[in-house]
Amino acid sequence: MYGDETRAKTVLYTALFAALTAVGGWISLPVFAVPFTLQSLFVILASCVMHKKAVYPVLLYVGAGLLGLPVFHNGLSGIGVLFGPTGGFLLGFIPAAFIAGVLFAKEKDIAAAVSAVLIYDAAAVLWFMLTASASFPAAFIACVLPYLAGDAVKAAAAVLAARRLRRMHD
Structure with missing residues (x-):
């Protein structure tokens, strides 16, 4: 029975965090070339709750968007979004969720959250440089600088959520 409970919880959290990440994309403020969304918040929160399994909802979210479901920012979908200026964030969410999840499981909460931000921001900058033929400074200004406060x-x-959840379970 225990394995069934664990699987059911994983499926439930996968669906929940994939849906929350999609909703986070619909809450979008157009700022510069890349909109400000809450997608990354839900990726980090999934890592906090699901640990390394947080990669599941992120893969589901990205896969759903690639298959045409309107889950990306502003209800966009399709492979064109992945190859656009925000594609690096979407791709970066995958390793960010896994690595942050591993760190959250070890109760290294600050390192987990910061690593997630660094990973998806690095992926975004590199992707923006590649897809927009931008220099590093231009990509950093477009993808990271305006969002530092929000990322923090x-x-x-x-x-805070990780620490509160941990106290609730102890």
Whole structure:
């Protein structure tokens, strides 16, 4: 029975966090070339709750968007979004969720949240440089600089959530 409960919880959390990430994309403020969304918050929160299994909802989310479901920012979908300026964030969410999840499982909450931000931001900058033929400074200004404060708030929220959830389970 225990294995069935664990599988059911994994499926439930996978669906929940994939849906929350999609909703986070629909809450979008157009800022510069890349919109400000709450997708990354839910990726980090999934890592906090699901640990390394947080990669499941991220893969489901990205896969659903690639298959045409309107789950990306502003209800967009398709492979064109992946090859656009925000594609690096989407691709970066995958390793970010896994690595942050491993760190959250080890109760390294700050390192987990910061690593998630660094990973998806690095992927975004590299992808933007590739797809937009931009220099590193231009990509950094477009993909990271305007969002540093928001990323810090999202990371702090995830750390607080991790600590609260851990206290609830202890």
